[in-house]
Amino acid sequence: MSTYQSPKTALVTGGNRGIGLAVCQGLLEAGFEVILAARSLHRARTALSHLDREGKTVRLVELDVTxxxxxxxxxxxxxxxxxxxxxxxxxxxxxxxxxxxxxxxSRDLLRLAMDTNAFGAIRVTQKLFPLLKKANHAKVINVSSGYGTWENLSPAVPSYSLSKLALNGATQLLAEALKPAGIAVFAMCPGWVRTEMGGDAAPRDPEEGADTVIWLATEVSVMQTGKFFRDRQLIEY
Structure with a gap:
């Protein structure tokens, strides 16, 4: 006799556009119940109309990570x-x-990038830790960038590079801290993607940028915690 198991649940910050919206769509197609988080409910509701839900559950939540x-x-x-x-x-x-x-x-620009790209991820993870540890083999996936690796730090994009470097460091610290609870933490680079942030010249569409996130969520073992990935391949920090 089979036992009913409720669908897995995933929360995506910045889920209302670009890579975040593509991640929401991919997770829905993978059978997840999705929580689409955006800075305002208006943004979240607008994004909802772009998702192919097919009767699947999507919750909306207002969440400004800063x-x-x-x-x-x-x-x-x-x-x-x-x-x-x-x-x-x-x-x-x-x-x-x-x-x-x-x-x-400027200091203000550095602060904005660090607060959003690094500190926001840390704080959201801290606050949701009690719910994460109630799941079997929960995963935290940090959307980072090649600009945050030691080899590719760029003086031309200083606040972004430094904030993603900090996010990569936070990934490793969180992975170590959450390992006893059975929670894995990964970083991934989506590549240069055609989004509001990436611009029209970018070679990848949002679905390509989201692919490794979906793969990490659905296929990768928690034993790989702390690692950094691009295009489903392990890369160096």
Missing amino acids: NEQSIDRAVDELYQELDRLDVLVNNAGVYPDEEVDILTV
Whole structure:
């Protein structure tokens, strides 16, 4: 006699556009119940119309990863609705380095990138840890960048590079800290993707950028925790 198992649940920050929206679609197709998190419910509702749901469940939550009150409200709401969280995709990010370099970038720009791309992922993971540890083999997937690797740090994109370098470091620290709870933490690089952030000249579409996230969520063993991937291949930090 078979025992019913409820679908796995995944939360995607910055899920309302670009790679985040493609991740939501891919996870739905993989059988997940998806929580689409965006900075406003208006953005989330607009994004919902672009998803092919086919009767599958999509929850919407307002979550600004740079705002502690917004994180707390979202987490309180999720605790009331969920008994566990199987996958957290820390996708929300900014690329603010227009017409600046490491010699001209302002403290405010550095702070914005670091707060969104690195500190936001850390805080969301911290707050959702109680739900993650209730799942069997939960996974945290941090959407990073090749610009955050030691070999590819660029003085032309200083705040983005430094924030993704910090996110890569946070991935390794979180992986070590969460290993006793059976939670895996991965970083991935989606490549240069045609999004609002990446621009029209980028060679990849959002689905290609999202592919490794879906693969990590569905196929990769938690034993690979702490590793960094691009195109389903292990790469160096």
